[in-house]
Each structure stands twice: as structure tokens, then as C-alpha cells.
Amino acid sequence: MDQIKIKTGVLIEIENGAVKETSLGVMTAAAGQDIYALILGRDASAVNAPSVNAPSVNAPSVKDKLAEYGAGTIVSISGAEDLSAYPDLQALALASAVKEYNFETLLGTASATGRDIFARLAAILDAPLVSDCVEINIEEKIVKKSHFSGKTMATLKANGSIFLCTIRPNSIEPVAAATAGQLVEFTADTQSTGLIKIVETKKATKGLLDLTEAPIVITGGRAIKAAENYGMLETCAQKLGAAVGASRAAVDAGFAPHSMQVGQTGKTVSPKLYIACGVSGAVQHYAGMKTSKVIVAINEDKDAPIFSKCDYGIVGDIFDVVPVLTEKL
Amino acid sequence: MKIFVCLKHVPDTAINIKVVGINGYEDSELKFIPNPYDEYAIEEAVSIVEKQGGEVVLVTVGKEAAQATIRGAMAMGADRAILVKTDSQFLDSSLTAKALKAAIESDGLPDMIFTGKGSVDTEGFQTQYRLAHALGMPIVNEVSVLTLEGEKILAQRETGSGEKQVIETQLPCMIGATKGLNEPRYPKFPAIMKAKKKQIKEIDLSELGIDTSKGQVAIEKLEAVPERSGAKMLEGSVDEQMTELVRILKEDEKVL
Numbered sequence: 218m219d220q221i222k223i224k225t226g227v228l229i230e231i232e233n234g235a236v237k238e239t240s241l242g243v244m245t246a247a248a249g250q251d252i253y254a255l256i257l258g259r260d261a262s263a264v265n266a267p268s269v270n271a272p273s274v275n276a277p278s279v280k281d282k283l284a285e286y287g288a289g290t291i292v293s294i295s296g297a298e299d300l301s302a303y304p305d306l307q308a309l310a311l312a313s314a315v316k317e318y319n320f321e322t323l324l325g326t327a328s329a330t331g332r333d334i335f336a337r338l339a340a341i342l343d344a345p346l347v348s349d350c351v352e353i354n355i356e357e358k359i360v361k362k363s364h365f366s367g368k369t370m371a372t373l374k375a376n377g378s379i380f381l382c383t384i385r386p387n388s389i390e391p392v393a394a395a396t397a398g399q400l401v402e403f404t405a406d407t408q409s410t411g412l413i414k415i416v417e418t419k420k421a422t423k424g425l426l427d428l429t430e431a432p433i434v435i436t437g438g439r440a441i442k443a444a445e446n447y448g449m450l451e452t453c454a455q456k457l458g459a460a461v462g463a464s465r466a467a468v469d470a471g472f473a474p475h476s477m478q479v480g481q482t483g484k485t486v487s488p489k490l491y492i493a494c495g496v497s498g499a500v501q502h503y504a505g506m507k508t509s510k511v512i513v514a515i516n517e518d519k520d521a522p523i524f525s526k527c528d529y530g531i532v533g534d535i536f537d538v539v540p541v542l543t544e545k546l
Numbered sequence: 547m548k549i550f551v552c553l554k555h556v557p558d559t560a561i562n563i564k565v566v567g568i569n570g571y572e573d574s575e576l577k578f579i580p581n582p583y584d585e586y587a588i589e590e591a592v593s594i595v596e597k598q599g600g601e602v603v604l605v606t607v608g609k610e611a612a613q614a615t616i617r618g619a620m621a622m623g624a625d626r627a628i629l630v631k632t633d634s635q636f637l638d639s640s641l642t643a644k645a646l647k648a649a650i651e652s653d654g655l656p657d658m659i660f661t662g663k664g665s666v667d668t669e670g671f672q673t674q675y676r677l678a679h680a681l682g683m684p685i686v687n688e689v690s691v692l693t694l695e696g697e698k699i700l701a702q703r704e705t706g707s708g709e710k711q712v713i714e715t716q717l718p719c720m721i722g723a724t725k726g727l728n729e730p731r732y733p734k735f736p737a738i739m740k741a742k743k744k745q746i747k748e749i750d751l752s753e754l755g756i757d758t759s760k761g762q763v764a765i766e767k768l769e770a771v772p773e774r775s776g777a778k779m780l781e782g783s784v785d786e787q788m789t790e791l792v793r794i795l796k797e798d799e800k801v802l
């Protein structure tokens with residue numbers, strides 16, 4: 218007998234006109250369910266054209282990609298007015314779609330945007346939300362997530378008719394599961410006016426990968442000695458398809474901006490591969506990267522604490538080792 | 547300006563967590579600290595009041611032991627505090643938000659409420675949004691630069707890949723603070739002495755008429771995450787080590 222499929226909405230994030238890899242992983246988390254891929258007006262519009270309201274999901278790539286990864290229905294959501302500048306209206310629009318389609322589960326990415334919109338939505342719907350999950354059982358409404366900066370893993374169970382959950386990037390590998398993928402349009406009921414408005418977006422100076430979502434991260438600690446030496450890591454990162462991170466000591470010394478900091482007071486990353494270059498391995502740094510699948514450390518001090526917390530260790534000077542690594546890739 | 551700061555009492559992040567039973571942890575011997583992000587929230591609130599006048603009130607939902615954390619935080623310049631007492635180690639965020647709302651409303655609505663961007667123990671990232679919604683206040687979270695121009699607020703938040711958004715809103719509003727907003731002050735001895743005399747009003751969660759059996763999320767199990775033990779140390783010349791590393795990452799680990 219066929220199992221009853223659960224109506225599951227997945228909020229899709231789009232960047233530079235393409236579906237983000239992390240969103241495909243979220244669809245895989247819902248594999249086997251009745252998946253609705255939800256695209257908010259803002260997302261599907263061209264990145265630098267926030268005023269465009271109608272999403273261009275007809276572009277074969279987005280729709281086909283979503284269908285390829287299991288979306289039976291692709292819903293392009295627009296509001297009565299432009300949603301792009303109003304995070305609270307985006308959440309209202311999503312709430313209106315949830316009511317229209319009667320979703321039992323709603324999944325998203327635990328990215329800066331996903332976390333914000335899901336928390337707004339949970340408040341509007343007065344529904345349970347678990348952020349940053351690494352495992353999910355949709356039938357049982359049971360998830361696993363980190364507590365205490367990765368020192369413990371908690372198993373949580375949600376009660377209620379709808380369950381909201383954001384998934385930690387890279388925790389679920391995307392697996393294709395082709396469907397026919399039907400595209401529908403939904404105009405959300407967002408009568409109220411936004412209380413908060415995005416008045417300016419400042420792009421990053423360099424076109425770097427997002428740290429929290431990158432499949433590979435290479436980090437430079439205090440040992441990097443100067444801001445310009447990050448160039449060595451960026452060259453390596455380009456070959457790896459990696460994002461570049463920093464330790465707090467490197468940030469405090471002014472070598473890197475805080476947006477690059479990994480750790481308890483920086484970003485939590487969970488890539489497939491984490492390469493720590495000249496990082497000692499303080500608990501606060503470890504807290505931000507311990508759930509990485511494979512950790513490689515390069516440090517000139519054979520007794521550095523990082524060597525007891527990594528999978529592969531290289532004793533050596535980062536300025537000797539990293540260029541050789543780059544060359545071998 | 548009347549400003550509330552929501553402060554959470556959390557285990558010191560540098561300390562090990564010992565799981566007890568199936569879903570609890572040993573907390574009687576454990577060192578607790580103010581949630582690190584909440585310190586940015588307190589600093590911001592105190593410096594606004596120092597410039598514009600008014601008062602800063604801390605509000606905590608937590609165990610009786612949170613008293614010590616509140617005292618420490620008061621030395622940063624808060625005027626008084628409210629502690630909503632619960633025996634629960636993990637109070638569901640919807641219930642916590644209800645408790646915060648009731649405590650804040652009973653004291654009188656503020657012009658601003660600050661919180662940290664999230665708490666480092668349960669990492670839920672939502673209580674402040676639930677509170678904002680319940681009070682009908684706008685909220686901007688993960689704020690690293692804040693400007694007040696009369697009733698107008700400009701808050702900058704980072705959204706990934708180093709991209710930043712500047713968000714405009716109006717008072718009264720809620721702000722979730724993160725690193726970069728300020729440098730939290732290190733209280734000096736006179737401030738610590740003065741904090742000892744400040745008032746902490748205690749309310750029992752049960753007095754607020756909140757049904758704690760109606761939680762939305764329950765913690766079924768808590769497990770220690772095994773630490774990595776013993777790295778494989780590569781050997782040979784730098785060239786040999788890198789050749790071997792790339793082979794391992796491609797063939798054994800399959801991450802390249």
C-alpha cells in the first residue's frame with residue numbers, strides 16, 4: 218500500500234537566477250512527500266532588479282531544476298505589491314500560501330534569510346519551528362539539531378497541525394528525484410503595510426561564496442599575519458570551490474572582516490571539508506566548525522590543540538604548504 | 547526612553563555539558579554566563595539611555611540561579627530587572643515569548659526591546675520574533691550597526707556572502723544584536739558594588755497564567771556528540787604530504 222504523502226512546502230532560495238544547491242538539499246529532506254516548491258517574488262527576480270515583482274520561473278532552468286529534484290508543484294508567490302523590500306510582508310505572503318495549500322510541513326534553509334523569514338512565519342502562524350536541523354522525520358515530526366554549540370545533539374518533537382523547520386546547509390546531500398513539475402501562480406493576501414523596509418543593500422566587495430552554505434571552507438587564523446595574505450587562501454579556494462573564513466584572532470587583528478569569522482561569536486559552518494590554516498583550535502572556534510564532515514589542519518606547532526580535533530593534520534608553515542596544495546588540486 | 551533587554555542565563559560555552567537522564571543536563575555545578583549576544587544588547591541599551599535618559603530593565607525567564615547572571619549584567623549599567631522563574635531547563639520558545647510578553651506588559655510597554663540574535667544553548671533563533679509579533683512591534687534581527695534619528699531607526703544586518711541590508715523602521719521596535727554592534731563594557735568595581743543594591747523583581751511563571759503543558763516543541767533526547775579523537779598526521783615532504791592529502795580527500799573521503 219502506498220504511504221500517505223504529506224503536503225510539504227519548501228521555500229526555495231534563488232541566487233543569480235539559479236536555484237541554490239542548499240535548497241535542493243532541503244527538497245531531498247522531503248523526499249517521498251508531496252513537495253511544493255515555493256518561490257517568493259523577490260527571489261526569482263533578477264538579483265539587481267528588486268522592483269521586478271513577477272517571478273521569471275518560466276525560465277526553464279529554475280522550473281526544470283525544481284522538478285528534477287522532486288517538486289510536484291512549483292508555486293510562484295507574489296503579493297498585491299512588491300514584496301522585495303519588506304521582510305515582514307514576505308512572511309505574510311508565505312503564511313497566506315500555507316493557508317491556501319494547507320501544508321502540514323514547511324521547510325527552508327537555515328541561511329540568514331531563511332532563518333529570518335521562518336521565525337517571522339512561526340510567530341504569525343503561532344506554529345512550532347525548529348531551526349538549523351541536521352535530520353528530519355516528516356511523518357513523526359521529529360528532528361535532530363545541535364544544542365550547546367555542537368556539544369550535544371538534541372532530538373525534538375513538534376506538536377500541532379503544521380510544523381516549520383529550517384535545515385542546516387550541507388547536512389543533506391541533494392539527490393535527484395524527477396517529477397513532471399507543474400507551475401502555478403499564487404497571489405498572496407498581504408493587505409497590511411510593511412513595518413520594516415529594506416532601504417539599501419550593500420553588496421560584498423568581492424564575489425565570495427557564502428561561508429555558511431559553501432560545501433568547502435578554508436580558514437586562515439592569526440598565522441596569516443596580514444590582510445593581503447588571504448589572497449593565498451582565495452587562490453586555493455577558487456580551485457576548491459570553497460569559501461574563505463577567519464578566526465577571531467585574525468578578525469580582531471584587522472586581517473579580515475567579521476563577516477568572515479567562524480566560531481561561537483561568528484558563523485557556524487558545516488561543510489563537507491574544512492581546512493584550518495594557522496588556527497590553534499580554541500573551543501570557541503571549534504564550536505563553529507566541529508560538525509564539518511572532514512577537518513584538515515595545517516599548523517607549524519605539532520602540539521597545537523587543533524590536531525586533537527581534526528581528521529588529518531599537517532605540521533608545517535602555511536606559507537609553504539598552502540601553495541603546494543593549490544598546485545596539486 | 548524605556549528599554550527592555552531580554553537576557554538569557556546559559557552554560558559557559560567553554561565548559562563541557564554532561565547529559566543526565568534522557569533529555570537533561572547537569573546544571574548545579576556548571577558555570578553559567580549571560581548569553582554572549584545579549585551582552586551586545588545590554589551595551590547598546592545602556593549607551594542609548596546614557597545619551598538620551600530613561601531606564602534599562604532586564605527581563606529573564608529562567609531558573610532561580612539566573613539571579614547571579616542578572617547581577618553580573620546589571621553591573622553593565624541596567625537599572626533593574628525582572629526574573630520570571632521556571633524550573634524547566636528547556637522552556638519552549640513560544641512559552642518563553644509569552645512569559646516575556648506578560649512580564650513586559652505588567653511593567654509598562656517600552657520604546658525599545660533588545661535581545662541577542664540568538665541563544666548559544668538551544669540555538670532556537672525565534673523567541674524574539676514571537677515576542678515582537680505578540681506585542682505588535684517590528685523586529686530586525688542580527689543587527690551590527692544601529693542608528694537612531696528621533697523616531698526613525700536604521701538597522702544594518704548581514705545576509706550572507708558579506709552582503710548587508712540597511713533596514714528602516716520606527717519606534718517602538720525590537721532589535722536583535724550581534725557582534726560588531728559595540729564593544730560590551732567590562733564592569734568596574736564601583737559598578738559591581740552598585741549593582742548589588744539594584745532591584746530584581748521575581749515572578750513565578752505559574753503566576754502569569756501561561757499553560758506550560760501547551761508547549762509546541764518537546765525535547766525527547768539529548769546526547770553528547772562524540773569528540774574526534776586522534777588525527778591522522780601526514781608524513782614526508784610538503785610535496786608528498788599534499789599529494790597524499792589530495793588523494794585521501796578524493797578517494798577515501800570523496801569530498802573533492
Ligand SMILES: Cc1cc2nc3c(=O)[nH]c(=O)nc-3n(C[C@H](O)[C@H](O)[C@H](O)COP(=O)(O)OP(=O)(O)OC[C@H]3O[C@@H](n4cnc5c(N)ncnc54)[C@H](O)[C@@H]3O)c2cc1C
Pocket residue numbers: 437438439440463464465466467478479480481482483484494495496497498499500501502505515516517518521533534535536582
Ligand atoms: C566569548 C568568546 C568568544 C569567542 N568567539 C570566537 C569565535 O567566534 N571564533 C574564533 O575563532 N575565536 C573565538 N574566540 C577566541 C578564541 O578563544 C581564540 O582566541 C581564537 O580562536 C584564536 O585564533 P587563532 O587560532 O587564529 O590564533 P592563535 O590561537 O594565536 O593561533 C595561531 C596558530 O597558528 C599557528 N601558526 C602561527 N604561524 C604559523 C605559520 N606560519 N604556519 C602554520 N601555523 C602557524 C600557531 O602555532 C597557532 O597554533 C572567542 C573567545 C571568547 C572568550
